[in-house]
Amino acid sequence: MTRIIVVTSGKGGVGKTTTSAAISMGLAKAGHKTVVIDFDIGLRNLDIVMDCERRVVFDFVNVIQGDARLNQALIRDKRCDNLSILPASQTRDKEALTREGVAAVLEELSKDHEYIICDSPAGIEGGAMMAMYFADEAIVVTNPEVSSVRDSDRIIGLLQSKSRRAENNEPPIQEHLLISRYDPERVGRGDMLSIEDVEEILASPLIGVIPESEAVLRSSNQGVPVILDEDSHAGQAYADVVARLRGEDRPMRFTELERKNILRRMFGG
């Protein structure tokens, strides 16, 4: 049974594409046939983070409009055979997606993929609604700040009311809350909402906390999903998220302020 997972947030810049890239790579490396779709038509980014921007010939919109076959548009990742990328069109706008077209593409992908990850654009307009409509599960990415949390709250409301599952009275989309750019030091100073604050406001189950990390920007710019940077805390936190998606129970990491080692403190390390 294929799991269609939308990565969404409402607000822009919180880490949707980073998350889509990381978890799709993580699932593929764990042996699952996975495809990640860029729904941000007109603002194509996922291909850069996945380091395949020079291999895009046909895109999602070409497939929907019948100008190309799905197999021609799918890009196989060079690092992991189990992972394919369906890039967005850079020249079109979000109106180019039709519900029937998207349904047909997802249907075809479901035949030979275990996971379909939908990277949603920001906002709550057509593109974002299209990305979430067919989903079985949703990863709602939130930064620990008030405006991001409120936008996520709005998105969760839409997931519950405007999806295919809601319209057909099927079991609702299963939501997973992912807090990214978390900085325990700033939480301690009171600059940032704590995990507890965010959980209380959104009342959704937490699937992971990604610490603020320089590795994220570096990885994006190099076209390496941060989950492949196994030394970085962000990479390890994403690995935990992937494990939890696969049903493993793992404790949260990197959520407490690290106490500096006494020797390092003495020698100014």
Added chain:
Amino acid sequence: MRPDAKAVAPVSLNLKGSMTAHALLQVPAEADLQSACQALTTLLAEDGPALQHTPCILAFPERDHLPDWLGDWVEQLRAADLVPFAVQCGTEEDQQLTHSLGLADMPVPEPSFRRPRPAHQARMAAQVPPMVVRQQVRSGQQIYAQGGDLVIMASVSAGAEVMADGHIHIHGDLRGRALAGVKGHQEARIYCRRLDGELVAIAGVYMMQEQFPEQRDQVEVSLENDQLAITGSTAR
């Protein structure tokens, strides 16, 4: 067309509706011209300069007809530098009298819409079962329990709005807006576990967050003497 029309640059007139402030000068039903003039003298002695050239609408509440001394009353007011421009009146006769004095007629306003209508309330309480919502009400969502009470078993997020013709019970935190008695039911109340909302309102009377009291746990909001009363505790 007049022969000299060419010489005049054409203009168009704009006729627009506007809401401007004006005074309403009410004369009680028991007054006659003499007692009204006396009261005017007293009023001018107190606020004379401030009232000069004030446009005002004349009103005679609780009378079936305008008094026959309306013309004299208008002259007295003009002599006192007030500017009467309209009269509230209902019957056609009164309207003609008003027009003959060069004044506009204005309709007598309906009694306040907030006044409860007992028949309507009784019907509401008897017929409609409460609407029960089990999920959190999310930002941007709006829920309206028409004709009855609203029960919410979770929290109401910031940016969400819940409304009911009857009472609202929120078994979680209120962080958005809650409006009870939206059709004017003044006995409606709002209950919530914690009041962190943006706004609460009963029968159109509202209060914003900055006016909320310190005690915001286990809160009851009610309408008393046209003001919202919020009672709660600080224990949590």
